[in-house]
Amino acid sequence: MPTTLDQRLLAARAASPSYPEVGATRDARLPAGYAHLRRRIHLGHGPEVLERAGRHVLGWGSQLGTGFAVHPHAPAEPGATVLIRLSLPGTRRPRLVIPCRVVWTVDEPDRIGFAYGTLPGHPECGEEAFLVSMDGDGEVWFEVTAFSRLAAWYARLGRPVAVLCQYLAIERYLTAVAAAVR
Numbered sequence: 001m002p003t004t005l006d007q008r009l010l011a012a013r014a015a016s017p018s019y020p021e022v023g024a025t026r027d028a029r030l031p032a033g034y035a036h037l038r039r040r041i042h043l044g045h046g047p048e049v050l051e052r053a054g055r056h057v058l059g060w061g062s063q064l065g066t067g068f069a070v071h072p073h074a075p076a077e078p079g080a081t082v083l084i085r086l087s088l089p090g091t092r093r094p095r096l097v098i099p100c101r102v103v104w105t106v107d108e109p110d111r112i113g114f115a116y117g118t119l120p121g122h123p124e125c126g127e128e129a130f131l132v133s134m135d136g137d138g139e140v141w142f143e144v145t146a147f148s149r150l151a152a153w154y155a156r157l158g159r160p161v162a163v164l165c166q167y168l169a170i171e172r173y174l175t176a177v178a179a180a181v182r
Contacts, residue, residue: 005071005083005097008121012099013081017117018125018151023103025115025129030147034126037166040143041174043132043181047109049140053132054112056180057142058105062130065176066169076102076114098122110134115145123152123162130173142177144170 021031030036043053056062060070060082069085084098099119106113113131118124126148134140148166155162 008097008099009071009081009083012083012101012119012121015099015119015121017101017103018120018122019118019127021127021147022117023115023127024147025127025145026104026106030145034147034149035163037146037148037170038143039170039174040141041178043140043142043178045138045140047134047138049181050110050112050132050134053140053142053177053181054107056177057113057130057132058107061180062142062144062173062177065180066172076105076116078102078105081119082116096123103127106131118148118151123150123155124148124166125151132177142174144173146170 024031043049058075060073060076063070063084067086071083071085074080080102082100082102084100086096086098099121100116101119103115103117111131111133113129115127115129117127126146128144128146130144132140132142146166150156150159150162
């Protein structure tokens, strides 16, 4: 017997992304008409740090380390649909279930990561990318890039809180990945 979570996952798999610029975080220029956010943190030096951080990111470590749950939990792959769940402190059941689809992944000698895009039912409309990269000097960085607009009525109504929540989540993503490679 399917659970409500399984039913929501089936519905999300059947849905199309809620924005037309699918994959735009792969490029340096983000689409107009959205809020843009880029944040990065230095992780260390060398291929071992890149590999360790990259595997952590592809395994949804930035989200899991921030307190989100990912259903179903499997490494990020292009086309995978997931429900990112957030429970409020002191509760057992998820209070916010956010449908997303992995729109691209990269696994190269100097870059490892992925991006997911929003699906109908997500409080925002847009895309977030999570990329670990190594520069020419061997320094390893983790960067989160996003473009988004508030989509749900409750997010638009509480715009200042919604914007703050996104900023705080991204800061926590950065901290979670940095902590995982130390």
